[in-house]
Amino acid sequence: MADSPLIVLLGNDDDDDDHRVLFDGVRRCGGRPRRVHPDELVTEVTAEATRFLVDGRDLAPDLMFGWVYEDYLILGMNQLETARLAGIPVVNSAMTLLRGQSKYLNSALLHRAKVPHLPVLWGRDEDTLAAWTAERGYPMVTKPLMSSRGRGMHRLTDEASVRHHARGIGPGPEQYYVQPYVPARHRDTRVLCVNYQAVAAVERVAPEGTWISNAPGNTRHRAELTPELRAIAEQAAESMDALFAGVDLACDEQTGQWCVYEVNTCPTCTATFRELGTDPVPLTELASFLVAAALDFDGARRDWRPATTL
Structure with missing residues (x-):
């Protein structure tokens, strides 16, 4: 070595x-x-x-x-x-990267690990989707199975919009992925984790005129890394075996409960932290972990701890 x-x-x-x-x-x-x-x-x-x-x-x-x-x-x-x-x-x-890209696997792993997560339905059958959404209530949110930065997300508000979405699915392996809409004041929180340990949290607010909090043009603020937020995010990162992860969560304003939307395994953060006027701590902590892991992988997995958290 x-x-x-x-x-x-x-x-x-x-x-x-x-x-x-x-x-x-x-x-x-x-x-x-x-x-x-x-x-x-x-x-x-x-x-x-x-x-x-x-x-x-x-x-x-x-x-x-x-x-x-x-x-x-x-x-x-x-x-x-x-x-x-x-x-x-x-x-x-x-x-790990497949799990982070595939919303299928994100949901399966989060539920398996008992991480607070939304019920989801994926497939192609129109009638099953219509019955499922009618039973659970509207609005619903549909997302592409593999996407980023809010691309391709839509709200489904009634049976007509549900059936229109299902009929618009193209040929081949494409399927719908649908989950309930969370009333969270059009905002979410991303927690950055290194070696399954939370090091920073950022709140993202949707641009005016939209409800998608991670869309380009969103507003970002430092968020408090509370013990509850830390525990959920770390459990979510570990469920994906993601040694570097961006865990996206929202707090339901009606129930006060947090739920994880998804875990991103290639999370960007430099622009965000520059906008906030702070160093991109998640990347400096990741650098420390990578060097430690290159020298002793098992030891770093076991013993490495972040020096700084935001």
Whole structure:
């Protein structure tokens, strides 16, 4: 193991600002960061060994960190799992990233772990959806199975809108994913967790004229990381095996109860914390954890604790 461990982030440059902050933190902690695009990585698998190459040169990471989603999710998952099978420690593994992208798996895992979460229905059958929503009441919210930043979300307010949505589902494997609407004053809270431990919380308020709190143009504020919020978020992150996670929650204004919407496994935060006038603490804490995990993966999982929380 090198004294200055090589930490490879597998991802593209869509979240470049976050990667720069993370890499600065890795260097301060004594590590060597490098981003490798999934298209750049060449893998040789033989009976003797697995090799990774970039530009024809061997790449020997001490740890790989997965930051792939949407178009590069499946390719990146294969590469991360191959690295894990080759004995390289992986943070946010192939299955973790799939769980974070798939609202199917998000819901199944959250309910399995007894995390407060909404009932959901997914599938294609129109009549089943109409009966389910009528029984539970309106409004309902529908989301694409794999999306981010509020894209493709709609409110369903009656049976006609439910049936219209079901009939609009395209061919192939696309399905509906529907859950009750939470009256939360058009706001939610994202809790950032590292090694299943909450380090910061941010409240997000929907832009004027919309109810989607994570849509572009939303307003963000520091949120208090209360013991209740911390406990729910940490349990949610652990249910996904997400060593870096953004847990999205809302507080029902009618019941006062928190529920988790979903767990994001590639959460951006640099722009948010700059807007709030503070350092992006989740990324500096993540850098500390990644270097510790590159040097001793099991020990870091067991013993690492954040130095700062917001």
